[in-house]
Amino acid sequence: MNDTVQRVAFVTGAGSGIARATAQAFAEAGYAVALVDRDREAGARAESELSELGSCRFFAADVTDDASVKDAVTRTLSAFGRLDAAFNAAGIDGEHGNRTADCTLENWHRVISVDLTGTFHCMRHQIPAMLASGGGAIVNCASVAGLVGAATFAAYVAAKHGVVGLTRTAALEYAREGITVNAICPGTINTQMNRNLPADLLQGLLAASPMGRLGEPSEIAATVLFLCSDGAKFLNGQALAVDGGWTTQ
Numbered sequence: 001m002n003d004t005v006q007r008v009a010f011v012t013g014a015g016s017g018i019a020r021a022t023a024q025a026f027a028e029a030g031y032a033v034a035l036v037d038r039d040r041e042a043g044a045r046a047e048s049e050l051s052e053l054g055s056c057r058f059f060a061a062d063v064t065d066d067a068s069v070k071d072a073v074t075r076t077l078s079a080f081g082r083l084d085a086a087f088n089a090a091g092i093d094g095e096h097g098n099r100t101a102d103c104t105l106e107n108w109h110r111v112i113s114v115d116l117t118g119t120f121h122c123m124r125h126q127i128p129a130m131l132a133s134g135g136g137a138i139v140n141c142a143s144v145a146g147l148v149g150a151a152t153f154a155a156y157v158a159a160k161h162g163v164v165g166l167t168r169t170a171a172l173e174y175a176r177e178g179i180t181v182n183a184i185c186p187g188t189i190n191t192q193m194n195r196n197l198p199a200d201l202l203q204g205l206l207a208a209s210p211m212g213r214l215g216e217p218s219e220i221a222a223t224v225l226f227l228c229s230d231g232a233k234f235l236n237g238q239a240l241a242v243d244g245g246w247t248t249q
């Protein structure tokens with residue numbers, strides 16, 4: 001890519017938490033950023049705040065709706081002309097507390113639909129846009145729950161393992177066309193998602209953390225930026241734990 005061409009990033013879940021911090025990091029690094037979220041209020045707020053750093057546009061989309069994702073990618077190309085990087089982080093953790101036999105069908109379908117099918121919807125529209133741009137980097141937000149089991153989180157664990165499998169498959173398929181596809185697997189991060197957890201569960205997660213603390217969204221953002229950089233061009237198909245060492249125990 002010509003160094004004078006501005007790179008373009010597409011970030012889902014950009015209204016909050018990890019993806020909001022990553023959108024900010026992309027803007028600070030000089031990318032034009034498409035901010036995508038189903039929450040219109042949070043998306044508009046992110047657009048207004050991040051526009052101080054550079055070209056940022058909010059496109060409302062629900063990742064469970066393939067047509068709305070397609071529309072967001074089309075609007076990104078209309079606004080910015082190309083697509084170089086994507087961070088697919090829109091996600092929910094769903095219900096917890098029930099073992100697998102008691103996981104409700106409603107919870108199962110909702111979590112799989114957002115976390116796994118939503119990631120697939122994003123990739124199927126981002127990949128043609130990246131091929132037309134001469135290549136790119138996709139980072140899917142899995143979780144440490146995409147690497148190991150977690151009791152009472154059947155749907156979330158299945159969805160995130162699915163994201164890792166989808167990542168590895170697409171990484172093999174597009175490697176010769178200049179697209180890398182990796183998954184990032186955060187440990188417990190200081191976002192709204194964990195503020196809703198029962199206090200005893202959160203205390204248990206902290207006690208099991210080698211560093212004795214939560215990760216910060218900016219620490220995930222920094223790794224995503226690296227995975228999308230020229231320095232990571234030979235890094236492909238990996239599921240990278242950013243968890244303070246939790247999964248090495």
Ligand SMILES: NC(=O)c1ccc[n+]([C@@H]2O[C@H](COP(=O)([O-])OP(=O)(O)OC[C@H]3O[C@@H](n4cnc5c(N)ncnc54)[C@H](O)[C@@H]3O)[C@@H](O)[C@H]2O)c1
Nearest residue numbers: 013015016017018038062063090091143186188189191193
């Ligand atoms: N927080 C953690 O500890 C942690 C750990 C591992 C992985 N993750 C993953 O990181 C990602 C971001 O999590 P977070 O902690 O920042 O959560 P968050 O709740 O702060 O942000 C999630 C964002 O996704 C958006 N979203 C949810 N469903 C959507 C949909 N159907 N379509 C479009 N947007 C949708 C929400 O509106 C919200 O803005 C998720 O995929 C999550 O599974 C989080």
